[in-house]
Amino acid sequence: MDTGKSVGIKNRIRTITENPKIVNSTRGMKADFKKLLIKVFSFVVIVGICYVILSPIIGMIVSSFMSDSDRYNPMVYMIPTSPTLEKYKISWARMNYLPTMGRNLLYSITLMLIQIFICSMVGYGFARFRFPLRRLLFACVVVMIVIPDHTIMLPLYMTFKNFDPLGLVSLFAGKPLVLMGTPIPMYIMTIFGCGVRSGLYIYIFNQFFRNLPKEIEEAALVDGAGIWYTYFRIMLVNAIPAVVTVAVFSMVWQYNDTFYAKLFLISENIVISKKITTLQSVIANVDKILDTSIQELYLSAGVVLIMLPIIIIYVALQKYFIEGVERSGIVG
Secondary structure, three states, X not given: OHHHHHHHHHHHHHHHHOOHHHHHXXXXXXXXXHHHHHHHHHHHHHHHHHHHHHHHHHHHHHHHOOOHHHHOOOOOOOOOOOOXXXXXXXXXXXXXXXXXXXXXXXXXXXXXXXXXXXXXXXXXXXXXXXXXXXXHHHHHHHHHHHOOHHHHHHHHHHHHHOEOHXXXXXXXXXXXXXXXXXXXXXXXXXXXXXXXXXXXXXXXXXXXXXXXXXXXXHHHHHOOOOHHHHHHHHHHHXXXXXXXXXXXXXXXXXXXXXXXXXXXXXXXXXXXXXXXXXXXXXXXXXXXXXXHHHHHHHHHHHHHHHHHHHHHHHHHHHHHHHHHHHHHOOOX
């Protein structure tokens, strides 16, 4: 009897476990559980990465609102007990914020527009035209991306300290030009496609134009459009995502540049990123605040003020920027 009952129970269990509905339901539960685990793991990784990236920025923003007493209060970590805008007011005044920011934005935007114009034409030429030494010249563009700027800082300095291309300046002016202390070297380099990260921008435009169908240009040629008309009115319009990508990259790198600004001795009244490096000493000399811990609060406020324009630009152009990065082929 017991043997018969056990056999019957086993048969019932086997019948249940082999039921297609139950098998499919079990597989579905396993698949859903795996998806849940993947989502939880992805969420944890993303939160961790965001914390690593944003934690210093959040800490800087919090510090900029702290009062002097909050700085030395061990109970204050993320939320100031006595928030104040004093640090912003003094940093704003010591950096001469609005005039300096206006000059810096004008400087950065003009360089950005020149880079878009020059790099887009060079990228279009590499993508659509066949000419002698094309591959060698494009290899030089790649080398511009790879070689660190520090390796060519001495030749650049000597070139613009005694600026005399082909001896023409000495022939007419009697002596070489000294361009140190002015932004002119940056404009000359940018016009000739050698500005900050110009190699990368040429590569972005080259990849984007190569992905555009040639039928667009052929149709324009049939309609009687010339090369320049086709480029400016058709190809460049279709390359708006790449243009926005390069615009954001160029604006950010020009805005944050201190390497070339220090190399060419460009005034801190033009490049605001240089002024932030002297803010602590200005606070100490003018406001007689000698405590380095308190000085750091003013420095944090100054850094936040400098970050604001770039954050606003990125938020406004985020959609086009991401589309341009995806379509230009610099990821994936």
